[in-house]
Amino acid sequence: MLTEPHMQRAFLTALCMGPLCALMGVFVTARRMAFFSDTISHGALAGVALGFWMGFADPTVPMIAFSLLVAGILVWLQENTELLSDTILAVVLSGSVALGIVILSSLKGYRGEIQSYLFGDILAIGWGDLKLALVLLLVVSLGLFVNLSRLTLVTAHPELAHSCGVPVRLLNYLFVVALTLVVTLSIRLLGIILVTSLLVIPPAASRSLSRNLRQQICYSVILGLVSSVGGVVGSYHFDAPCGPMIVLVCLGMFIGAFLIGRFKERIPS
């Protein structure tokens, strides 16, 4: 399997993005930002469509740019209006999906590449994607561990963090930018529709097994790694789309972790 270059790229990308999504996911779920991530990933659809419309052969750059724009709009609306957060997310999500579909349907000679963006496609992962994934893994995980205490305090209580001298607003902006890049670059692997699963399921599964945050982070990273690599292998063997395979492996581990957690609860320590 690993003798084929496209499988090598997919495997290595999964090695980078699986643990990274799961690591960020611990804070995404605790900060109730799963729907935010979903809106970013769906915003990428309009970015992809715009990329094709503008004649890009590989729409990665317009996809990232448009996702960052969507993230900026979300943050601005949350900070400067009194609209409910869910309302903002739903409006921007549906708006960007509608924009993407209208642009795609207007394209002449459109051949349906969009399916690989919707559900993930290991054949579509290029060396450029792998390089970006590797850089992102290094930069984001380093940034996250350097700021782990500050980020944890902001997650626990933003005002308490502020009173302790943590630059809460700057940290929030950096987190949103990192999350947007991680989500957007995971789309090749997981697809727009399913990318949030790798942010949500590993932290939720690891919570059942953990007594503290250190354990939750470690287990989540391991589960993210196993799910993404297992999904890529499954996708190759069953000739199935990569994203759904990763989600199914994730889901299996979530059920396993849930049952183990329940079993541990019944045994007095």
Place this chain on the structure above:
Amino acid sequence: MNHPSDSGKPQANHSPPVIEARGVFVTISGHSILKGVDLSIPGGQVVALIGPNGSGKTTLLRALLGLQSLDQGEIRLFGQPLDRKVLHRVAYVPQKLALESGFALSVREFLALASDRTRHWFWRRHAVLDDVLISAVQEVRVEELLNRPLAKLSGGQLQRVMVAFALLRQPDILLLDEPMAGVDAPGEDTFYGLIGDLQRSRGLTVVLVSHDLSMVYRHATIVYALNGVICCEGRPEEVMNAESLRRAYGIHVSPYQHHHQPHGHLHPHAH
């Protein structure tokens, strides 16, 4: 229960002010909340801010923490304008944590976030962290809670942990926002007793927002009654009588003063 006025603490007018507010105006979403607040709090006191809902107690506390921008006026701590350096001497005990139970942060890990000595908690052994944490906050007795998930503590346990967190920052001023919301009366009395002990042993200046007038009467040394402006200020037995509470709350409020009948005169504010 000792009455606070019997405790022999320094009186308000004899110590230099640790917290000063001058002509503080705050508007939130078009509503004028603070309408010219002046106060001058001397060091080493347990100060209670009382007043009806919407009177600006929490807003004033947030302003003291630098969390609330002012439309007008000035706040000084230790004679200095609010900046990062002076805010380092202030610790805050918030009303509650809205923490997701899906976040496995333990009490040990949470407390480790407060101290520079335990900042690298992720890479340290628990025993090493515990040595630092327990010795720094012996009075609060958090040992048995260290392994517990923060999101699953009871109200009283959480407040103890929040106070421990504040103390780990070695503050000179401790600000508490409705610290006893959702805690039963015996737990509340014990908690305020602890705050009083900490104030004395560590020489803290404590400012707390509270709705519970009987607790304020028993444990505070200075009371400010707030309703957009400071309606009256002074020792509990001076402020907490029917007339001044009516002035702050706009209705008759019983101060639950038990055996003690207040005789002191009021200090109506200039505004």
